[in-house]
Amino acid sequence: MSEPEPRAWGPTAALPAVAAAVVFAWAYWCFTSSSAPSTTVAVAGVAILLCAACTVYFARVGGSGGFFGTLFLALGLLATVATADQTTARGEVATCVVREVQAKDQHAHGEGSATKTLYRLALTCPGGYPAEVKDAPRAAVGAEIRVSYDPERRVTPSVEGETSPRTTALWALILLAACTGLAGRRRPAPATASRRRP
Structure with a gap:
C-alpha cells in the first residue's frame, strides 16, 4: 500500500501574498513616482503581473x-490596485462649483439587498481641472465642494475627505485569504497509470 503524497502547498499558499505585495508596489510607484511610466505601460504591467x-x-x-481560487486571486489583486490608488496622496485641493449631477443606481444582489445610488459630478474648477468626480456623495447643482486631486493627474480626483483605502483593503484581504485557503486544500495529483503497474 503506497503512502499518500505530501501536500507541497507552501509556495502556492504564499503566492497570493507575494503577488499582492508586488502588484501593490508597482501600482503605488506608478501613482506616486515622478518618473512613473505612462498609463498604458502601468496598466500593461498590472495586467502582466495579474495574468x-x-x-x-x-x-x-x-x-x-x-x-475559484484563481478568480478570487484576480479580484483580490484588482482590489489591491484600488487600495494603492486610494492610499495615494492627492496633493492639491480646489474649490469647485457643481455644474451637473448624474445619478446611477447600483443594484446589489441577494436577499434583502438594497440599491445604492452613485453620483458623477461635472465641475467647474479654477484652471479647468478636475472636470469631474465619480462615485461622489450627492450634491446640488451650483454647490461649492472641495476636491482633492493630483496635479500630475496620476490618480482620479475625489471629494476632500472621501478617499479611504479601508474598504478595498478589507476586500483584498478577504479574497486573498480565500484563495490561500483553497491552495492549502488542493489534493495531490492522482498516480499515473505507469505508477500503478506492478
Whole structure:
C-alpha cells in the first residue's frame, strides 16, 4: 500500500501574498513616482503581473479549487490596485462649483439587498481641472465642494475627505485569504497509470 503524497502547498499558499505585495508596489510607484511610466505601460504591467500570478496559481492548484481560487486571486489583486490608488496622496485641493449631477443606481444582489445610488459630478474648477468626480456623495447643482486631486493627474480626483483605502483593503484581504485557503486544500495529483503497474 503506497503512502499518500505530501501536500507541497507552501509556495502556492504564499503566492497570493507575494503577488499582492508586488502588484501593490508597482501600482503605488506608478501613482506616486515622478518618473512613473505612462498609463498604458502601468496598466500593461498590472495586467502582466495579474495574468502571471493567476496562471501559476491555477497550474499548481488545479481542479475546481484552482478555478475559484484563481478568480478570487484576480479580484483580490484588482482590489489591491484600488487600495494603492486610494492610499495615494492627492496633493492639491480646489474649490469647485457643481455644474451637473448624474445619478446611477447600483443594484446589489441577494436577499434583502438594497440599491445604492452613485453620483458623477461635472465641475467647474479654477484652471479647468478636475472636470469631474465619480462615485461622489450627492450634491446640488451650483454647490461649492472641495476636491482633492493630483496635479500630475496620476490618480482620479475625489471629494476632500472621501478617499479611504479601508474598504478595498478589507476586500483584498478577504479574497486573498480565500484563495490561500483553497491552495492549502488542493489534493495531490492522482498516480499515473505507469505508477500503478506492478
